[in-house]
Amino acid sequence: MAFDWHRPLESDSLRLTLWTALAIAIGGIVLLIPPFFMQGTAEPLPGMRPYSALEQEGRDLYLSEGCSTCHSQQIRPLKSETDRYGGYSLAGESVYDRPFLFGSRRTGPDLARVGGKYPDSWHWIHFDDPRRIEPRSNMPDFAFMARRPLDLSLTSRRLEVLKFLGHPYSELEIENAVADAEAQMAAVAASIRKDGLTLDETAARSETIALIAYLQRLGKMTEER
Numbered sequence: 058m059a060f061d062w063h064r065p066l067e068s069d070s071l072r073l074t075l076w077t078a079l080a081i082a083i084g085g086i087v088l089l090i091p092p093f094f095m096q097g098t099a100e101p102l103p104g105m106r107p108y109s110a111l112e113q114e115g116r117d118l119y120l121s122e123g124c125s126t127c128h129s130q131q132i133r134p135l136k137s138e139t140d141r142y143g144g145y146s147l148a149g150e151s152v153y154d155r156p157f158l159f160g161s162r163r164t165g166p167d168l169a170r171v172g173g174k175y176p177d178s179w180h181w182i183h184f185d186d187p188r189r190i191e192p193r194s195n196m197p198d199f200a201f202m203a204r205r206p207l208d209l210s211l212t213s214r215r216l217e218v219l220k221f222l223g224h225p226y227s228e229l230e231i232e233n234a235v236a237d238a239e240a241q242m243a244a245v246a247a248s249i250r251k252d253g254l255t256l257d258e259t260a261a262r263s264e265t266i267a268l269i270a271y272l273q274r275l276g277k278m279t280e281e282r
């Protein structure tokens with residue numbers, strides 16, 4: 058008898074479904090609507106620039122190769138995380154990440170601040186075969202990317218679309234996207250060769266180079282390239 062008050066709610070399955078849907082909708086609205094009006098979460102950090110043409114290409118490869126299924130890019134404000142990975146992630150660091158790559162699994166370590174942690178040559182060897190760096194690693198090798206020339210045919214267009222979506226690229230940056238990417242690619246290849254590795258012409262203009270340029274930017278969004 059004491060619990061009879063909820064009988065009208067539960068006795069009719071259609072009514073119960075409607076009430077449940079309403080409860081979920083209210084919860085969803087309360088959670089989802091306010092962030093649209095909280096512009097503070099979409100403000101870039103001071104001094105932040107969007108990804109360069111090459112870094113943007115590298116980012117797209119990171120996405121298409123599924124790196125985010127094993128690597129997160131968000132450091133939570135917990136001591137164990139900040140001790141291991143560095144300062145916790147800020148909303149303003151991800152404003153040029155479209156879509157964001159926070160990830161939800163950490164088979165491998167978090168990469169939000171991996172930029173500058175290792176030289177370019179380290180990454181080159183690690184992508185060729187992670188076991189050469191860490192014998193127990195279960196990261197797949199990405200040696201094939203070093204033999205795939207980076208496709209720059211859509212680079213300008215890519216920046217153009219991002220500009221349309223609000224990323225502050227100048228007309229000049231869009232126009233010079235390919236030349237910019239070529240120049241940064243040459244710089245990355247030179248830094249790998251400086252460490253004594255041999256790269257043939259395909260390798261020096263490969264997808265791996267773009268991926269390395271991108272990784273070296275993570276956690277360094279406010280620094281000059």
Ligand code: HEC
Pocket residue numbers: 119122123124125126127128164165166167168171174187188190191194195196197199268272
């Ligand atoms: C199957 C899971 C898996 C996938 C997929 C994967 N990784 Fe990893 N990654 C790992 C593991 C495990 C480690 C730690 C051992 C090592 O260094 O190899 C690691 C380490 C790394 C490190 C070194 C991090 C540090 O702080 O030492 C980088 C950089 C990295 N991965 C980048 C990538 C990129 C870029 C991709 C996609 C092209 C990728 N990984 C795909 C599992 C993965």
